[in-house]
Amino acid sequence: xxxxxxxxxxxxxxxxxxxxxxxxxxxxxxxxxxxxxxxxxxxxxxxxxxxxxxxxxxxxxxxxxxxxxxxxxxxxxxxxxxxxxxxxxxxxxxxxxxxxxxxxxxxxxxxxxxxxxxxxxxxxxxxxxxxxxxxxxxxxxxxxxxxxxxxxxxxxxxxxxxxxxxxxxxxxxxxxxxxxxxxxxxxxxxxxxxxxxxxxxxxxxxxxxxxxxxxxxxxxxxxxxxxxxxxxxxxxxxxxxxxxxxxxxxxxxxxxxxxxxxxxxxxxxxxxxxxxxxxxxxxxxxxx
Amino acid sequence: xxxxxxxxxxxxxxxxxxxxxxxxxxxxxxxxxxxxxxxxxxxxxxxxxxxxxxxxxxxxxxxxxxxxxxxxxxxxxxxxxxxxxxxxxxxxxxxxxxxxxxxxxxxxxxxxxxxxxxxxxxxxxxxxxxxxxxxxx
Numbered sequence: 001x002x003x004x005x006x007x008x009x010x011x012x013x014x015x016x017x018x019x020x021x022x023x024x025x026x027x028x029x030x031x032x033x034x035x036x037x038x039x040x041x042x043x044x045x046x047x048x049x050x051x052x053x054x055x056x057x058x059x060x061x062x063x064x065x066x067x068x069x070x071x072x073x074x075x076x077x078x079x080x081x082x083x084x085x086x087x088x089x090x091x092x093x094x095x096x097x098x099x100x101x102x103x104x105x106x107x108x109x110x111x112x113x114x115x116x117x118x119x120x121x122x123x124x125x126x127x128x129x130x131x132x133x134x135x136x137x138x139x140x141x142x143x144x145x146x147x148x149x150x151x152x153x154x155x156x157x158x159x160x161x162x163x164x165x166x167x168x169x170x171x172x173x174x175x176x177x178x179x180x181x182x183x184x185x186x187x188x189x190x191x192x193x194x195x196x197x198x199x200x201x202x203x204x205x206x207x208x209x210x211x212x213x214x215x216x217x218x219x220x221x222x223x224x225x226x227x228x229x230x231x232x233x234x235x236x237x238x239x240x241x242x243x244x245x246x247x248x249x250x251x252x253x254x255x256x257x258x259x260x261x262x263x264x265x266x267x268x269x270x271x272x273x274x275x276x277x278x279x280x281x282x283x284x285x286x287x288x
Numbered sequence: 289x290x291x292x293x294x295x296x297x298x299x300x301x302x303x304x305x306x307x308x309x310x311x312x313x314x315x316x317x318x319x320x321x322x323x324x325x326x327x328x329x330x331x332x333x334x335x336x337x338x339x340x341x342x343x344x345x346x347x348x349x350x351x352x353x354x355x356x357x358x359x360x361x362x363x364x365x366x367x368x369x370x371x372x373x374x375x376x377x378x379x380x381x382x383x384x385x386x387x388x389x390x391x392x393x394x395x396x397x398x399x400x401x402x403x404x405x406x407x408x409x410x411x412x413x414x415x416x417x418x419x420x421x422x423x424x425x
Contacts, residue, residue: 040300047297051367054330054358148299148369152354153404160400206328209317218316218332219356222369229299 006272009265013258020254026089027247030240033144034180037237041177044233048226055193055223058216061206067216069162070193076168077114079136079158080104081190083174083231084124085239086141091249093175093242094123096185097235101173104187105133113168116161118154120232136161143236148229155224162191170224174231175238181245183238190227193220291343292324293363296350296371303371304350310341311364313357322359329359335407335414337421338366349374351418353411374422377415386412 059065082101084094105115118136119125125138137157142150161167170191175183208215291307311322314336322329338350355368389412392405 043301044299046302047299047367050297050358050365051356054356054367058330151299152369156404156407157400160403206330209315209320209329209331214316215330215332215356222355222367225369226299 006265006268009261009268013261013265016254016257016261020251020258023247023250023254027244027251030244030247034237034240034244037144037233037240038177041230041233041237044226044230048230051219051223051226055216055219057206058208058212058219059193061212065212065216067213069191069217069220072192073165073168076166077116078108079116079118079161079167079170081118081120081154081158081170081172081228082124082128083120083172083235084127085235085243086122086143087239087243088123089246090239090243091246093183093239093246094121094127096183097173097175098124098127100185100187104171104173116167118158120235143232143239146229146232146236148225151225151229151232152221154228155221158224159221167191172227172231174235175242176234177238177241180241183242188227188231190224193223290324292326294340294366295363296338296366296368298368298370303368304340307343308340309343309345310339312339313352313366314338315357320357322357322364326359326364328361330356332356333366333368335410337414337418338371349418349422351377351415353414372415374418377419377422379416379419382412382415382419386416 059067059070080101082097084097088094108115114134116134116136117128117131118138119128120139120142122140125135125140128135137154139150139154158167158170162170169189172188172190174186174188176186177183289309291309294304294306294308294311295302296304309323313320313322313331313333315331315333317331320329320331333352333355335351335353338352340348340350342348350371350373352366352368353370355366355371358365358367386409389405389409393402393409396402396405
């Protein structure tokens with residue numbers, strides 16, 4: 001009986017060990033991918049800051065500035081861009097952003113607004129595959145390889161729909177990597193363009209060609225593409241960070257289990273030796 | 289000729305940063321030359337060539353795929369979706385992408401497809417044009 005028990009424990013140790021090898025490997029892969037993703041998301045910051053600053057200046061300096069992209073339309077649908085990972089095994093990473101987006105969808109629908117979706121990441125397209133909402137586009141496996149062209153392509157889809165008058169607002173749901181240890185699901189309003197400083201009293205000396213509105217509107221696809229690029233890269237970095245932590249925890253748990261099982265195995269081994277000894281001794285005694 | 293600081297930024301990286309004597313960009317209204325002490329100026333840029341005269345007088349050409357130029361007293365900045373030096377352009381790749389774009393223009397199902405395909409075609413043609421400008425120089 002003891003021998004079969006020992007065998008079973010040994011088998012479990014083996015299986016936990018091989019699981020641990022996988023989680024360890026995944027942890028390492030995520031760490032190196034995280035490093036690359038972090039670099040990429042940092043590189044995008046100067047571009048985006050300058051772009052946003054330029055747009056703010058156009059909107060604030062030009063007299064009587066007016067653009068369709070800065071005012072909320074009464075009717076028209078809301079487009080929610082939901083970004084998640086392409087894979088699971090990353091703790092609550094995918095779930096957190098879905099919870100946030102789902103709540104917003106319900107809220108908007110209660111207000112009587114139609115909600116159109118655009119998904120980034122395989123997990124997001126799977127999550128919304130059964131939803132009744134119209135899906136404008138699904139972009140799977142873009143996190144690691146996204147280029148400005150992909151982002152621009154996505155942005156042009158959105159701008160096109162907006163220009164036809166179908167959209168009233170655009171919001172992005174993504175995960176922000178606060179630090180390698182904390183990721184936070186966020187909601188960001190993109191259109192109408194928020195927080196543009198306005199001080200209409202100041203007349204600007206800047207010359208805009210062809211006109212302030214034309215410059216502003218031509219920057220919109222870039223602005224959208226910029227936001228999409230930054231948020232996709234940020235989400236991807238968060239996914240890797242979340243997975244690294246999840247896998248680190250899994251490896252730790254596996255190690256704990258192995259320690260626990262080794263203890264049990266040694267106890268069982270000792271028990272069987274003791275039992276054998278007792279048998280031999282008592283056998284010898286009986287004969288003597 | 290006096291020099292002024294120029295920065296060319298894309299979302300992926302800071303493409304160029306340094307002192308230049310002259311900058312020529314193609315705006316929606318036509319070519320515009322920018323020298324030091326230019327007035328404050330902002331313009332949208334479609335796909336087109338960018339010509340830069342460096343501080344040492346050498347001239348370089350780059351292919352720009354859409355963006356904007358912003359001149360302020362402190363510096364001049366070009367925000368670009370993508371930009372490549374003429375000598376770095378892969379002509380074969382640009383030709384293939386031109387053919388692909390032409391096919392897409394012909395096969396486009398709706399207005400939107402057509403618009404995307406035309407933009408792709410413009411980018412490819414711009415690359416080829418800039419690359420040949422470089423060869424002539």
